[in-house]
Amino acid sequence: MSTAIRTIFTVLILLVMSEASTVYQTLYIDKILPYPESNKPVISANYSFPGPLIEAYHGDTLVITVINRLSVATTMHWHGLYQIGTPDMDGAVGATQCAIPAGGNFTYIFKADPPGTAWYHGHMLEQYTDGLFGPLIIRRQFEPNREQYDTEQLLMVSDWYNYIARGKLTSWYLSSNNPDGIEPLPDATVVNGKFTKSLLIPATRSSRIRFRVINAASLSMYKVSIDGLPLHIIELDQQDMVPYNVSSFVINVAQRVSFYIDLRELDSIYSQLGISSTNSIFIRFEAMTDMYPVDILNYIPPYAIQRYAYPTFFNPLYLAILSLDLTNSIPTYEPRDPAPTLPTVNLHSDTNMLAARPFNQSNYVIPNATHYLNLVVKFALDNTGINRGYMNDVTYAFQGNFTRVKPTLIVGIKPVKKEPLLHQMATRPNTLGLPSPRIQAGSPLPMIQNDGYGNYLIPYGAVVDIFINNTDGGEHPFHLHGSSFWIISTSEYAAAENLYRQAYIKRDVVSVPGGGWAKIRFVADNPGAWMFHCHIEWHMAAGLMLTFIVSPTQLLAQGYTISNSQLDLCNAA
Template sequence: MSAMATQQAIVSKTLTVGTLFPYIASTKPIVAVNYDFPGPLIEAYENDTIIVRVINNLAQPTTIHWHGMFQIGTPNMDGVVDVTQCAIPSFSEMTYKFKAQPAGTAFYHGHYLDQYADGLIGPLIIRRKVEPNRQLYDTERILMVSDWYNDVARTKLSPWYLSANNPDGNEPVPDAIVVNGKFSKSLFVTTSNATRIRFRIINAAAFSMFTVSIDGLPLHIIELDQTAVVPYTVSSFSINVAQRVSFYVNLKEFNGTFVPRHMRPIKSVYIRFKADAEMYPVDIKSYIAPYATWHVPYPIFLNPLYLAILSFGSQHSLPKYSVDRTSSSLSSQALPTQKDTNMLSARPFSQVNNRVPNATHRLELVIAIFPDSLNITRGYLNNVTYGSNSNNIINGSGLTHSMVLSKTTPLLYQMATNPRAIAIPSPVRKNNSSLPIIQSDGNGHYLVPYQAVVDILLVNQDDGEHPFHLHGHNFWIIATSDYPQAEQLYSTAYLQRDVVSVPASGWAKVRFLANNPGVWLLHCHIEWHMDAGLTLAFIVGPEQLVAQGYNVTANQQSFCK
């Protein structure tokens, strides 16, 4: 890699976004980066400057979001259409430039026209100068899991989902699972004779949540999203959409007693990604999607169990034992099966530097999904479904002569040009509230004072679990309905993440420090729910943004014409 561990560096990359037919047996084109799926690894050291030239060779506009990056001082680099920029037009290009912070396992992905679901994904690793737990592993592997759909999301899946032809509001169910672009039993992961291997797991699926395990091996978790944690040993764990989990395995701890003696020595084992079948709205064993394109064979039913192969050495070899055999030997070691998707009992590696400030403001958000008056499924936060039709946050009387608003003027541009004319009420202290309550304009835009410490209670009225991601920040997860006692148990050092999994028909309480001026989305990261409007925008510190010298670049302004 070009970044040096001893000093800040500039890491440059060119990403060409185009169309690719990755599989001979499939007629589906995907949105690929540099003609690959997933796209190439970008890696840097913390506080390096990353410069990425994005060339759009698609027939449609595009953007790229750098998931997990704070974008401090560069809110226009966040890659969200109508919020931080206008889309990069077809056969045009844009250069993204931002600081590599915070450190940890991140990724990049499309944030427009369902290109995330159609393949525009890739890993982004920000390394620490001094890596916690580095003495515990010798090498590392990245496993990026995603959903595979036989049909294009932009032209078929999303239009069907958001139509009266889908009266039950069923989300499109994937046809298969892929890891690093390969189907089940075709991905071999070699140890290269190393004994201790770190795995960085990135859930880049459009819909699916997974349980991850490796036969016969305990998993020592050392990072959650981009927070390093004290090693936390489990036999398996759950990971929701957009979450990242790092763990290491030590092959000397391998327990092969689940395999009959005549099948030993064991040269390879299965890495298992088991999709949570309960989150799908239909019976996947028999469901035939009404939009499905005829294929050979037809129909195709989703197998929720994906198998990669971990080879003990440099040679590829399939495990000799039956897939149905489980590593029950691990249970005799009293290792927990981690059922709390957020893993709140994991402890931050540096608890001294993870002091949690007291809340100064609060906001309750009610999550709901139900049909609108046209019988089209919509996602709602406090009874508001988010869309670009109401993208104006400026009072008409406050407009300057230099700005003419249209429905495509990004919120960030409005904020930077007219910071004192934002038509969103300030926080209000109500009789039954001990803290001021963050207010909105009724269109999903919430004004947050600079340096406010905001407690957000996400109340889920839906019967499905929702992974909520906050741009430009991370947050402390205080507690959930699955683990309410965490609020008292870990009050001195709550776990920080940028994605919280809100339990089905439950709740999650998070706290974030609004110390990053800009416009930042909070949204469910399931692609179909984003399409349905399960999103809001935080307007943070308008006057501080201008005071920091932010200006809209001419290049980005030209995309809006």
């Protein structure tokens, strides 16, 4: 190539790169009956389950109109997107907006940032448990690891419940008849809306395929593997990774994992199963049964009725089929349980995969903490005999549901239906009644305080280390809105703190081990009202949630005002 041609070529590439465009999408929210054999309605986006794939390039503007055809209110959350400069577009009802009323609509406008595998889901009334979710992929013009695969596939896995969450399940879960806080247990697993052995993924024996796995479950975590193939992990949540080889991995609720496979790598150990002659192999999603509070293989929930011919117990092993010759035949070997392990790949893997390394570590600077916050997670009975989730002895009044609003503070930020926290930050930034960080025994850094109602004031630009001490036996996937965070270490992998100093991985969901802990760090450079909560939908409903109030003064300094479309929602609420 001559210099002139090369210059023209470079200019063309730059033009393509700089051309941010606008992506329009309309989402009709309505109930559907996707399965003839079940009379359970699913809350869908655009009459499909899961909802449609939304794709954009990094830096594009997304304009998504949500039209609510339900008989109840709704909102939509764009999970993993930072919403920098658009703190009112996060979709977290009660925190950043009033709900979209039945028959109403709202247009979300925000930047496609950061790039990577994201998703969207309803953020009130357990609607996402009933099906309201879909994939959201933010692409880069030049994807890291792009040379490793030829095609890509999405696998969106979730719990299937025979009953409606907001009807029977939540009212049983949060009742004094369930003092142990036993979560409603799934009746099945679905991937891409298909039940076991009915999802077929076409491939050929020479294929190199990228899979984007999104855990959209409300409770379950899964071990994912593909028979006979090493999985080359290349993305965790929305951070690109140096390829990291495993035979299986665990994905907790709301986490995303991308990996690629190379079908030429089918392992010889699998020839013992006759896999060398089969035309297809199994993709496995194995629900981690030890996370359920009861023996799910032999448990009939008290709310179950004979309509579903119990006992038909949950099968923790979900099988999808990867067809190697495009004939869609099912595998000719029996799916062994457990699957044989590949001897050639890394077996050390914790749920968060802290041993995986970020793809681009140049310009990767992790600032030192300026503040800290200790959070103690527990479940306990409240004074009405209902088992609730607590962080630092506060169970969060879930404004999204308005089922129980805390006693009104005389002065202070209030969980009120018509005035989300973000609006209160804007209208009375100096009278929110939120205590400032202060030095306490045991650390030279100031500790973030809360107001006794689960609202934590964080100064602009603070670098906050959060230590989550989980006194509960269950593993909890904690999600932060408005930012991602570095995972410094967990009780599953305490050595990570020293091993990976200055190169911690960044995610937006951390899996906090049962009876263990996690240490994460984030920079509060995005003013707004950002929820931090366990992403198990039942636990969120039980109050395992808090809100970070990041700098009301900076919010106003950046020019935030409450828009008319937001006010319209609140006036309709």
